[in-house]
Amino acid sequence: MAEATVRLVVNGSQEDRDALDVVKESGIRFTLVGPLGNQRTPLLIDGQKMHAGLRSIVEYVEAQQQG
């Protein structure tokens, strides 16, 4: 199976749950990673770019949908 380029790192907190919902609803194809030790906020990795925290992930998703 070809590897999805977008990865979402989550641990199970409310912020992680919200981030998962946002990315899932956007229809973006992604791989779920985690839990990872000491990962405090959700992290979205697209190639070499990282988006940490729900707010940044929402901005990323909005940009993808507009672009």
Next chain:
Amino acid sequence: MTKKTVLVCGQPGIAVRHCLRRVVESIPGAAHAVFLEDKMQEVSGREFRSAILDSCLREQYAIWGQGFEAAVTELRKQEKHPATFLSFHAVYHHPRTRDFYCPIDPRRLQRLEDRVKCVVVLVDDIFDIYSRLLQPNEIYHETSQQASVEGLFAGVGNLLEILQWRQHEIAASRWISMLLGVPLVVLATKHNVRTLARMATRRLDQLRLLYLSHPITSIRKQSARYPDFPGEVDEFARRVSRFDNVVLFEPAAIDEFGRFGRTERGLLKPSLTMRWSLSSAQHETIAPPLQAAPRADWCLDPQSAYASQKGAAQHEVHRLLRLLEDQIGVQVGSRDFTLVEQATSGVVAYRPYYPDILSSGAWQELDHNNAMRRLEGATRRKCLVVSVDDDYCRNRITKFFSRLQMYLDIPSEKTEQRLQELCARWLADGDILGGFRVDQDLHRTVERRLPEIEAALPNGYKFRKVAVTTPLGGTAQAIGRANRQEGFATVCRETLEDDIKSLVVQGGVYRPRLDSRASLLGEADALLKSVFGVKEAA
């Protein structure tokens, strides 16, 4: 011409003269070191720090050029040696203007293109650097005499400056390496002296440059629970680097993040907790042991001013140390990625799931190694994961509960706490651990333990739509049953997915069911030989 000169850069406080003396002594009669700033003093007849650095930049550039010519002349005279070092600071800091600037003349430096094999920039813990720079005749000595709270504030400012200085030195060294078309190596001086000796005396393409990845932060946070793990990692590092053609980069050779002590009220204070142990004895490291300071954290409060501070001043110190800690944290990630990049043979990950969760740092380093492998195309970059099965099974249990929390519909705080307690009980239970070992057993284990899980959940619990497909119809009871069945199936399926597996494209994952560490290390030797082609000394 054979390329046999290593350019060695580093900020003041690294003790580069002592470092290179130790390296040169470790390769008897075979190496010679030239110090460009010494040559600048010789050609100008002026003392470097008090006179040359204090002059205007134009004058400094001229003296740098003359010193460089004298250094090259000496290097030519030393051609009988198989290895030579040319040492200089890539960035200067003006004592009056406090300006950072690069004194290097690129046209002159380019004449060394056929002679230089690599650029090494030496780095060290900022606390050790600062301790050296607080000594008499050094740039921050005045701060060491301040007995007031302002002295503490000034100390944090100096440490921030040292951090910034290190980044400038690395950036300028990277530029030099690009100018000369040779590799850049960032090397902590707490590595074994043979690390640099091997790079100086061997052809780089015949060496195996490896990065050792392992959990650090989670272990540091619970150091009382896992006191033996750092020693175990060190033992593994010693085993890997004893191979004759290995240069091993160890991330814990710099240890600055998360080390500040705390007051009873949880405020950061100017003291340091123990650093990660070293894999090499003090007499084997590149840098000599710190002798001038009475203790490792002396530099943070040389006049013991903190003890007499009360509320407001303590809060002020806390805020400044938090700022410093943040800046240190920013550099950790970028430095570890640089170390992965320069480890052209790849990454060895040691017990990345220890104690019960995949290390965030190890995952990101393996991911970066994989990204570099894709970027480089034809590459010898590989990856070996050396673990034990119990770590892996515990990680599965942690992942199972993490996914439950992720997918259950609005768990209350109390439910979350119950799940965490249940997770802790499962992690400590050998039988349950066994049930998570084999893929085919996992579903059965979860089914068998379902009453325990459901006892921790509220009545009528259900999984969120993100984990299940929408039911088509039927009674509420039937819909609920289908939801739970599918939810647990999703959680179990994802629990079985290994986050590391996809990153190990060339190499392998080794996680035996072993109780004996000695056997694990013995087996790892054979794998290192087969994956990376490491060789025993003849």
